[in-house]
Amino acid sequence: MNRNLGQSGLRRKRRSGNPMEAYDSLPAPVRHWVAQAALPWSPTSVRRIWKKSRAKGLSAEEALQSLAHAEVRTLARDRHSMETRLDS
Template sequence: MNRNLGQSSLRRKRRAADPMAAFDGLPQPLRRWVAQAALPWSPASVRRVWSKSRARGLSEDEALLSLTKAEARTLASDRHSTDFKLNSMT
C-alpha cells in the first residue's frame, strides 16, 4: 500500500480492523472500483460515500462516479500530484 502514497503529501492512516475482511464485505461494484483506485481507500470510506450516494437515489454508476470525483478532489489537494484533473472525470 505504501507505493500508492510514496510521493504524496497526503496523510497516511493506520487501520485496526482486518482490511481484507472489510474489503470482502463490500458489494462487487465497490470491490472493482477500489481495485482500480489511485488511492488506498479504506472499505469504510468507500462504503460511506456509496451509501450516501445511493440514499440520495443515485444509480450504481452515478454512485461510482461520485467516488471517482471524491478521489479526484483528494488527488487535486495533493501538492505532489500535478497530472490529475477533476474535469477529466466528468
C-alpha cells in the same frame, strides 16, 4: 518503506480491524472500482461515500461516479499540497 502508498503527501491514518474482511464485504462494483483507483482507498471511506450516494437515491453507476469525483478532489488536494511544499 512507504508500503505501496505511492508518493502522496496526504496524511496517512492508522486503521483498526481487518482491512481484507472490510474490502471483501464491499459490493462487487465498489470492489472493482477500488481495484482500479489511483489512490489506496480504505474500505471504510469507500463504503461511506457509496452508502451516502445510494441513500440520496443515486443509481449504482451514479454512486461510482461519486467515488470517482471524490478521488479527483483528493488528487487535486494532494497536487496542491505538493506544489506548496515544492515552492517553499
